[in-house]
Structures are given as structure tokens and as C-alpha cells.
Amino acid sequence: MKQVEDSEILEKFSNTKTRNEAFNLLLNKYQQKIYWHIRRLVIDHDDADDLVQDVFVKVWKNLDSFRSDSQLYTWIYRIATNESITFLNKKKQRNNTPLDEVSDELAETLVASSYFNGDKIQLKLQQALLTLPEKQRLIFNMKYFDELKYEEISEITGTSVGALKASFHIAVKKIEAFMLNEDITF
Amino acid sequence: MKQDFENDEWMKGVRETGFTTPLHYFDELSESINARISAEKFKSVIQNDGHTVPDNYFEKLQANILAKTITEDKQIVKPKVVRLWKSSLVKYASAACFLLVTGIGLYFNKQSPAQQSVTADSTEQMLYDIDEQVIIDHISSNDLAQPKPNAADTDLENYILTNYSQNELTTSL
Structure with missing residues (x-):
């Protein structure tokens, strides 16, 4: 199946009549890539699931103000990266654990996860x-x-x-x- | 005949082409190549990361995201805007009322400061009419000093000590 161009998604999103269709196209194109990007950083599936939804809600709210001076997918990746790093930092602060221990926690999550084969x-x-x-x-x-x-x-x-x-x-x-x-x- | 390229003036010209490299580039180049080779070796053995997702996860994910974005936006009903002036008659009547009220307000507002100044002028005139000596006598006859206590402090102390017990004094204080 031919992948839709980012420019087409943006053009459709700017029109209120085709906005929903544009967002569906965007999700079809990027949701899996962004999920895996987040998942590799936070390891746990449930955490990745929450974060990927937050990322696309942000995309929906801010796509109007997106400027084409950067590429659409790098913009979405940037949001996803920032959300993931903020999440890991919060996790570190919440548990009051140093960074290497957060890595230990993530490694334990990896071994115990039912979604790692x-x-x-x-x-x-x-x-x-x-x-x-x-x-x-x-x-x-x-x-x-x-x-x-x-x-x-x-x-x-x-x-x-x-x-x-x-x-x-x-x-x-x-x-x-x-x-x-x-x-x-x- | 073997030509001595190293010492050839023409070759020296070719070597000095004006191209430059970043500082320590060639020191780091071999390390970079080795790292690339190692990464390629990993890639030949490990193509993916081993993470998995629940069945039909991505279909459900899309539905969840749409529920939080498009569907939620549709549910927010935009408030109905009621036009205040449907006919031109009401519009002109409203404008006329506004002008009338503003005009009355301005009229009375201009009237009241004049009345206030009249009252102030008459009070001042009354003071001028009274003789100066009468005013001086009136002020000097008023005793403005603090009222002095009739009894001395020691008398008051003695009275309290004789008429009240220590317990009464403690509780009242």
C-alpha cells in the first residue's frame, strides 16, 4: 500500500472538513513507529501504551501550530522522545532512585515482562x-x-x-x- | 624511465588542493570504522529487539487515540449564539434608549458639582461673618488637655490591694 505523504496529511488537516481523515492517515502512518520508539525507551508495554496515547493527543492539539520548517515525523519523534525522557525522570524522582538503579528496574521489567519473547x-x-x-x-x-x-x-x-x-x-x-x-x- | 612523482612539482600541486579535515579526524576514523563494523555484525545476528504487544493491540490503540481526540472534540457542543438585534427597529430603539440614558446622566452629573460649590461657598461666608475674637475665645475656652486622674497612683494601688484578693486579680488579668 502506498504511504501517504506528510504534505498531504498537513493539507487535509488544515481543512476542517478533512481534518479527521487526515488524523486517521497520520495515525496509520506513525502510530506503530512511535509506539516502538517509546517502548524501547521505557521497556514496559503499559507505560508505552499510556505515553503513545499522550503523544498523539498532543499532536492532535498542536498540529495546527506545526510549522513546516521541520519534518512532520521528526516533530512527532521529538514529542515522543521528550515525553519518554520526562516519564523516566519522573519515575526516578518518584522512587528517589539513582539512574543506574532505574536501569536495574527496567532490566527486571524486561525479564518479567510477558511481552518480551x-x-x-x-x-x-x-x-x-x-x-x-x-x-x-x-x-x-x-x-x-x-x-x-x-x-x-x-x-x-x-x-x-x-x-x-x-x-x-x-x-x-x-x-x-x-x-x-x-x-x-x- | 621511472618518474619521481614524490618530488615532482606537479604532484605537490595536486596534494595541496585546499581540502581540510576536522581536528584529529584520522585518529578517530579507524575507531569509527570498527564501531560501524561491530554494529553491522550485531545487525546480522539481532534484527529486532524481542519486544511484543498484545493481540490486535494497534487496532485498539488507534480506537483509544481517536476516542481521546476526534470523538471528544465532537462531544463538546458549541454554545448557540443568539443574535441580540434581529430587526433593525429593535436596533435603532436600543440606540435611542442608550443615547437618552447617557444624555440624562450627563445632564445631572453637570448639575451636582454646581450645587456642591454653592454649599461650600455659603459655609465659608458664614465663617467670615463671625467676629474673629469670638472664634479665638471659643477655641481657647475648650480644654484640650488629657483628663487628669483624680486619685494618685499610690491611692489607686492601695484601694485595689485592700478590696481585691490576689486570686481575683490573677483571674481578671
């Missing part, structure tokens, strides 16, 4: 990712799983391409070291 290597990769600082994990996920370009990640995170490349390389090295430590070689 990855094999041993997939589990190890997720555990390795949870040892990374939040921003490195975010960048690795967007590059590795979402397959976004550095320029797109730069627009979403507001970080320079050079810094993103450095973060990604450091993340890969750390993951490699973690895997070696677990006797997993590629």
Missing part, C-alpha cells in the same frame, strides 16, 4: 543497552532499530551530527564489551 542474544542486547546512559541508549535505538539518518536524529534531539556519531560509536563499543564479558561473540 526475545532469545538469549536479544535479551543480552537489551540488558547491554540498559547499562548505557539515557542519551546514548536513545541514539543507539534511533540509529540501529529505527534506522534514522544522523541528520534526522540531530533534528529530533537537537544534538550535532558529530556528537551523535561519537555517541553511537561509544555505545557500540560498550555493547561489544558487555557481550564479550557475557561470552557472546559475533
Whole structure:
């Protein structure tokens, strides 16, 4: 099925008669991508479910004021990223736990989750990712799983391409070291 | 004949093309290449993250989002706007009433300060009519000092001590 262009979605959304149709098109195009982006950050399905709904409610309320100087999907990704990081920070403050312990909590959620059916290597990769600082994990996920370009990640995170490349390389090295430590070689 | 390219002036010109690289670029390049190779190796073994969702989750998700956005907006009934002036007759009558009320208000507002000034003038005139000495006598005859107590403080103290017990004094204080 041919995917609808963002420009068409925006044009339809600007007309009150076709606004609902435009939003349905937008959901069809982006809801899964945004869900997975959030899910990889917050790990738990129920948390991701709440957050993805919040993100699209925000999109619905603010799409009128969206300016076409950035791409629509990078704008939605930015909202999703901010919501997820705010959620993780709130979780950290609520439980009064340091960041590494939040990672431990997320790792426990991963193991106990009924919505994770990855094999041993997939589990190890997720555990390795949870040892990374939040921003490195975010960048690795967007590059590795979402397959976004550095320029797109730069627009979403507001970080320079050079810094993103450095973060990604450091993340890969750390993951490699973690895997070696677990006797997993590629 | 083998040409000495290294020392050739022409080659030197080619080498100095004006292109530059970021600082320490070549020091970091090998690390970057190794990291890319490692990432490619991971990718060949691990294509996805292993997370799953409940059955038909995305259909339900879309319905939930639509319920919170489009459907909710439809339920908010816009208040009906009732036009105040349906006919031109009511419109002109309202304007006439407004002008009339404003005119009356302005008329009486202009009248009242004049009355106030008349009252103030007459009071001032009355004071001028009274002889100055009479006013001075009247002010000096009034005792403006604080009333002095008839009894001395010690007398008052003695009276209290003789007529009231210590308990009565404590409770009343």
C-alpha cells in the first residue's frame, strides 16, 4: 500500500472538513513507529501504551501550530522522545532512585515482562543497552532499530551530527564489551 | 624511465588542493570504522529487539487515540449564539434608549458639582461673618488637655490591694 505523504496529511488537516481523515492517515502512518520508539525507551508495554496515547493527543492539539520548517515525523519523534525522557525522570524522582538503579528496574521489567519473547542474544542486547546512559541508549535505538539518518536524529534531539556519531560509536563499543564479558561473540 | 612523482612539482600541486579535515579526524576514523563494523555484525545476528504487544493491540490503540481526540472534540457542543438585534427597529430603539440614558446622566452629573460649590461657598461666608475674637475665645475656652486622674497612683494601688484578693486579680488579668 502506498504511504501517504506528510504534505498531504498537513493539507487535509488544515481543512476542517478533512481534518479527521487526515488524523486517521497520520495515525496509520506513525502510530506503530512511535509506539516502538517509546517502548524501547521505557521497556514496559503499559507505560508505552499510556505515553503513545499522550503523544498523539498532543499532536492532535498542536498540529495546527506545526510549522513546516521541520519534518512532520521528526516533530512527532521529538514529542515522543521528550515525553519518554520526562516519564523516566519522573519515575526516578518518584522512587528517589539513582539512574543506574532505574536501569536495574527496567532490566527486571524486561525479564518479567510477558511481552518480551526475545532469545538469549536479544535479551543480552537489551540488558547491554540498559547499562548505557539515557542519551546514548536513545541514539543507539534511533540509529540501529529505527534506522534514522544522523541528520534526522540531530533534528529530533537537537544534538550535532558529530556528537551523535561519537555517541553511537561509544555505545557500540560498550555493547561489544558487555557481550564479550557475557561470552557472546559475533 | 621511472618518474619521481614524490618530488615532482606537479604532484605537490595536486596534494595541496585546499581540502581540510576536522581536528584529529584520522585518529578517530579507524575507531569509527570498527564501531560501524561491530554494529553491522550485531545487525546480522539481532534484527529486532524481542519486544511484543498484545493481540490486535494497534487496532485498539488507534480506537483509544481517536476516542481521546476526534470523538471528544465532537462531544463538546458549541454554545448557540443568539443574535441580540434581529430587526433593525429593535436596533435603532436600543440606540435611542442608550443615547437618552447617557444624555440624562450627563445632564445631572453637570448639575451636582454646581450645587456642591454653592454649599461650600455659603459655609465659608458664614465663617467670615463671625467676629474673629469670638472664634479665638471659643477655641481657647475648650480644654484640650488629657483628663487628669483624680486619685494618685499610690491611692489607686492601695484601694485595689485592700478590696481585691490576689486570686481575683490573677483571674481578671
